[in-house]
Amino acid sequence: MPSLDSIITFSTLAALVQFGIIISVILRVMLTRHPPGSAFAWILITTLLPYFGFILYLLFGERPIGQLRATRFRKHLAHLKELSRQKLTPTGPLPRHLARHRTLIHLATRMGNLPVTSGTEIRLLSSSDDTFAAIISDIEAACSSIDMEFYIWHPGGEADKVAASLLKAHERGVRVRILVDDFGSRAFLKSDTCRAFRNAGIEVAKAMPMRLLHFFGLQRVDLRLHRKTIIIDNEIGYTGSLNMIDPHTYDAARTVGPWVDAMVRLTGPAVQSLRATFLIDWAIQPDGDPSDLERVHSVPPIPQLGTATIVTVPSGPYGQKDPNLYLLLDTINAARFNITITTPYFVPNEGLATALLSAAYRGVKIRLIVPANADSKAVTWAARRYFDDMLSAGVEVLLYNGGLLHTKSISVDDEYAVFGTVNFDNRSIHLNFEMMLLIFDACFIHDLKKLHDSYAEQCSRLDPETWYRRPVSERLKEGACYLISPLL
Known part of the structure; x- marks a missing residue:
């Protein structure tokens, strides 16, 4: 049976540890830009339940993306500044019809670190059927590269048709890279489709792998890659709301009905902004290739193919701005x-x-x-x-x-x-x-x-x-x- 002195010593040490945890969280919250309500909530829960509150704060209190990603991302910022200096749009003042919006355009370019582009052809794809048909057609015509990133890739229906066209494209020498979110695409990553891709030599990478605690390079566990992007031959781009799922057969469709999505298909200068974003996303993942960062600001001559002026604004948990x-x-x-x-x-x-x-x-x-x-x-x-x-x-x-x-x-x-x-x-x-x-x-x-x-x-x-x-x-x-x- 422990002695009274050992109980008192243990209790004193436990109280000191709890006090240290509470003070450290309070100081951290004070030094970090939290909204007042959020800051008060973290201080309250840590004061009432020190150990539980401390673990919760480590997991969800801030937005760390991991030391590896943070290091690579700091390197990417320099390359984005190079890209922002590229003349993807004619020099000179904005056209008259855009002059009234110059402050909004200026804000978008500063927030996204990407340039305003003119001369892009943009087509709205207002249904999933139209989108899948266009994607498959472009994949079948691809000559050199296909890059894709999605939050959800779920096998079945139209997604399987896209997968089959990707395998055929790879067989004829097209480089195919697929980046999917580790949580949203967990079914795909365990599927026969993913195994077929990897066995064929298609590059498949997981974005933001789920980890509860990773002490050497801590990352928040619920940060997700929510982008839906396709770049084909560095000339054609897609983005919008559609995941790589068949909206009629996806599990959620059984309860809320088919998912209703829209995408855009781009050709022209704005595609390079999508390309830069994908290359950075690919490079900062643990199994990505950081050498791609060297190519972000290498922009070939881009013909003007349409009338759209576009600014691409990527965002993520990698800075103080939103x-x-x-x-x-x-x-x-x-x-x-x-x-x-x-x-x-x-x-x-x-x-x-x-x-x-x-x-x-x-x-x-x-x-x-x-x-x-x-x-x-x-x-x-x-x-x-x-x-x-x-x-x-x-x-x-x-x-x-x-x-x-x-x-x-x-x-x-x-x-x-x-x-x-x-x-x-x-x-x-x-x-x-x-x-x-x-x-x-x-x-x-x-x-x-x-x-x-x-x-x-x-x-x-x-x-x-x-x-x-x-x-x-x-x-x-x-x-x-x-x-x-x-x-x-």
Whole structure:
């Protein structure tokens, strides 16, 4: 039986360790740029439950991407600055129709560290069927290289047809590289398709491998690669909301209906920005090739093939800035007449919510199109918590009934658009590796408006009077999910 002295000694040491943990977390939180509410929550949980709070803070309190990635990313910044100096667009002042948007364009180029490009041909692919057909056709015509990165790659249906075309392309000498998120594509990484790729010599890499603790090079466990990008022969690019899944056979389709996505197909100068982003993503992974960083700023002559002016804005947990938060805020604040937003997950932070309300109060007509039911019940209820304020400000809220509307897009004043992978939630804005395009092109904006109108036709409009009379039980669910919304 331990003596009284040993018990007192042990208790004293335990108290000192707990005190040290609490003080270290408090000091770390004070020195790190956390929102006040988040900072207070971390201090409170660590004070009440020191060991549990300390472990939680190590796992989720900050956004470390790991020492290896951080080192390679610092190297990449120098190469991005080289790329930003490339003349991907004619020198001289902005065209007259863009001059009014020069501050928004300037912000986008600074946030993304990528140049404004003109002369790109952009085509909106408004359905998954059209997208898969175009991708397979371009893969079949590929001559030298195919690079792909996706959050979710799930075998089955159309994804298997893409896989078959990739194997054939590799057989004829095309270099194929595939980067997939370790969590989102976990089924693919264990699948026969992945084994077939690797056996054939196709390069497959995992982004952000899941680790609970990795003391030598700590990384946060829930940081995810959420981009969906394809670059073919360094001349053709795709990005948007579509994962490499068949929207009709994917597991979530059984509960919420088919996923409804849109992508863009690019040819011309803007493809080089997609290429640079992929090369960096590939190089900073543990099994990636860092020598690719040397080629990021090596840009061959690029013919101008279209009329679109585009700025690519990648974002991720690798700095203090949240580039796409700045882009979305400035996009909303610059609106004069109308805004249409489509997003599967509408759980905005206070800054975005306030920007939307401010735009509505100053007379901007806002149309918010979201799924009637998302694939997460918590997200669905948390989103509804925002509807009271939106409706009272005059925002038109439309609930899409044709499946899980997954397209992430904003059109403003029928003049420009923001399109890509970012959802209106904390995870996309603050944690994930994402990509958005700021697009100025009359034909594209016309096509996007038609797509938005087609979505609206399959929606039910939320009636304010009916909404305000909803049961208290629903309000309680909304409030509970709203409290955990920063985690969604």
